[in-house]
Amino acid sequence: MTALEHGYVPEEHAPDPVTSHGDPTRPGKIGIWLFLASEIMFFVGILGTYIIYRSGAPELFARHGETLSKGWAGFNTLVLIFSSLTMALAVDASQRGDRKRLAAALAVTVLCALTFMGVKAIEYSDKFHHHTIVAAADAPLTVKADANQTLYATITTPGRQVFNASMGSFERSSPKKWAEYVIPLQGGGEGSDTYTAIVPAGAAGPNNVNVYIRTSAEPTSKDKKVKPASVEYGGGVFVFDGHVHDVDGGKAYAFEGWMAPYPESGEFDINLISESEVAALPGARQVEEDESVRIAKERINADTSYGPWKNNFFASYFTLTGVHGLHVLGGIVPLSILLVQALRGRFFPHHTEYTGLYWHFVDLVWIFLFPLLYLI
Amino acid sequence: MDTTTPATADRMQEPEEPHGHTVPEPHHAINYYAIFGLLVVLTVVTVAVAYIHIERELVKVLLALTIASIKAAAVAFYFMHLKFEGKLIYLILLLPVFLCIVLILSLIPDIVHGLPFNRMTPYPGPAQE
Numbered sequence: 001m002t003a004l005e006h007g008y009v010p011e012e013h014a015p016d017p018v019t020s021h022g023d024p025t026r027p028g029k030i031g032i033w034l035f036l037a038s039e040i041m042f043f044v045g046i047l048g049t050y051i052i053y054r055s056g057a058p059e060l061f062a063r064h065g066e067t068l069s070k071g072w073a074g075f076n077t078l079v080l081i082f083s084s085l086t087m088a089l090a091v092d093a094s095q096r097g098d099r100k101r102l103a104a105a106l107a108v109t110v111l112c113a114l115t116f117m118g119v120k121a122i123e124y125s126d127k128f129h130h131h132t133i134v135a136a137a138d139a140p141l142t143v144k145a146d147a148n149q150t151l152y153a154t155i156t157t158p159g160r161q162v163f164n165a166s167m168g169s170f171e172r173s174s175p176k177k178w179a180e181y182v183i184p185l186q187g188g189g190e191g192s193d194t195y196t197a198i199v200p201a202g203a204a205g206p207n208n209v210n211v212y213i214r215t216s217a218e219p220t221s222k223d224k225k226v227k228p229a230s231v232e233y234g235g236g237v238f239v240f241d242g243h244v245h246d247v248d249g250g251k252a253y254a255f256e257g258w259m260a261p262y263p264e265s266g267e268f269d270i271n272l273i274s275e276s277e278v279a280a281l282p283g284a285r286q287v288e289e290d291e292s293v294r295i296a297k298e299r300i301n302a303d304t305s306y307g308p309w310k311n312n313f314f315a316s317y318f319t320l321t322g323v324h325g326l327h328v329l330g331g332i333v334p335l336s337i338l339l340v341q342a343l344r345g346r347f348f349p350h351h352t353e354y355t356g357l358y359w360h361f362v363d364l365v366w367i368f369l370f371p372l373l374y375l376i
Numbered sequence: 377m378d379t380t381t382p383a384t385a386d387r388m389q390e391p392e393e394p395h396g397h398t399v400p401e402p403h404h405a406i407n408y409y410a411i412f413g414l415l416v417v418l419t420v421v422t423v424a425v426a427y428i429h430i431e432r433e434l435v436k437v438l439l440a441l442t443i444a445s446i447k448a449a450a451v452a453f454y455f456m457h458l459k460f461e462g463k464l465i466y467l468i469l470l471l472p473v474f475l476c477i478v479l480i481l482s483l484i485p486d487i488v489h490g491l492p493f494n495r496m497t498p499y500p501g502p503a504q505e
Contacts, residue, residue, distance in 0.1 A: 025462050033465050037472045044476035051437065051480060055488035058433045070423070077419055085412040088455045092408070360456045367447045370419075371440035375426035 050316040083112030094352040106339040135300040145228040237262040241278040260284035
């Protein structure tokens with residue numbers, strides 16, 4: 001007589017009354033364990049690569065690991081552990097024939113899986129919007145001169161390159177002609193001796209830019225030049241590390257994070273730089289979101305986001321978490337099938353058990369990934 | 377196919393005692409909630425240990441792996457019922473675990489710096505004429 005005719009499910013580990021060695025292990029169970037054994041080797045291949053890469057560049061890995069969000073990953077760990085609990089309860093319910101408990105446990109497991117993927121999407125999108133950029137940016141210009149004047153600044157760079165505001169680019173002007181780009185300076189009222197302006201992103205060039213302070217917007221050879229007490233121009237090339245998003249119809253980035261003048265000497269590879277390194281450069285400053293610092297895209301010299309292409313750490317991180325995420329997504333398929341069947345009152349105790357084994361394995365992998373990627 | 381027919385009742389019918397088979401129980405009595413509690417506690421421990429400043433990279437990795445292994449053992453032995461399985465399953469698991477350890481250990485001499493076989497010596501300069 002078959003199990004179906006008996007109307008009950010044979011126990012998975014029933015002691016054999018003759019030999020007391022237990023039922024022979026079902027082929028299905030051997031099959032799923034063989035699959036999990038191959039998955040162990042698959043994941044340890046990638047995880048071992050990460051461990052080896054890390055041993056070769058521990059400082060780089062530790063520094064870039066700091067940019068990952070421990071909070072989100074910790075939440076994801078608890079979500080996955082909880083889903084393991086509900087999966088075990090589902091297997092239990094399917095063997096008892098408890099339809100309501102089975103459906104509820106499977107539904108919660110699927111919800112946890114979807115939550116996990118949602119948080120993963122948040123983490124990934126956050127990384128892809130985090131860029132390291134070398135470019136020229138809006139630069140603050142501060143001039144100290146006698147108060148109560150109306151002043152204008154004319155910007156030129158060595159080699160008589162002039163910023164053409166309407167073109168948005170630098171172009172050569174003839175040595176005899178005055179520079180064509182003028183910006184008015186704000187301030188100087190009520191006896192204040194400080195004038196300020198923001199110079200929009202200019203060409204990527206040397207840091208020493210010439211600034212002429214004049215009293216007229218129309219610079220001519222007869223124009224009165226003002227000798228200011230001091231001129232502070234933060235112009236030139238900068239390195240940025242932080243979050244960006246498109247503005248101006250995609251022609252520029254709005255930036256928030258750390259920026260510093262591009263170091264004149266020494267090796268500088270944007271793929272090996274993270275936020276902490278930029279913050280440690282001389283002259284670095286933190287940019288808040290409401291400061292509206294803009295980086296014109298055509299003035300970008302080099303640009304990389306924190307994706308798998310950035311360096312070995314991120315290649316390992318995205319491979320490991322991406323492949324694990326695919327396993328979570330794949331696991332949702334049998335879970336959903338079992339859930340639909342449970343809602344229709346049909347039990348598949350063995351299949352539920354095998355799905356449970358797979359799901360616990362996925363949780364196991366994450367238990368190893370979480371500390372190794374995020375915490376050390 | 378292992379299915380019970382859709383029944384009006386939610387619970388399975390009580391089995392008769394068939395020819396020499398034992399009366400089944402669905403499972404061994406495992407307190408899944410207790411294991412879950414242990415896992416949560418160990419996760420908190422993992423995060424707490426991360427905030428202790430440890431100099432040596434190797435110690436950090438080993439500590440993280442040790443705590444993770446305890447959690448993994450809890451999931452494997454109780455959630456996955458490994459505690460109650462036969463020798464065949466253990467054998468199926470033992471081989472890949474062994475191979476994984478061999479894989480990682482065999483790559484260490486190639487890439488890890490600062491060990492006796494990968495110490496860097498100063499570049500002696502170009503060959504003299």
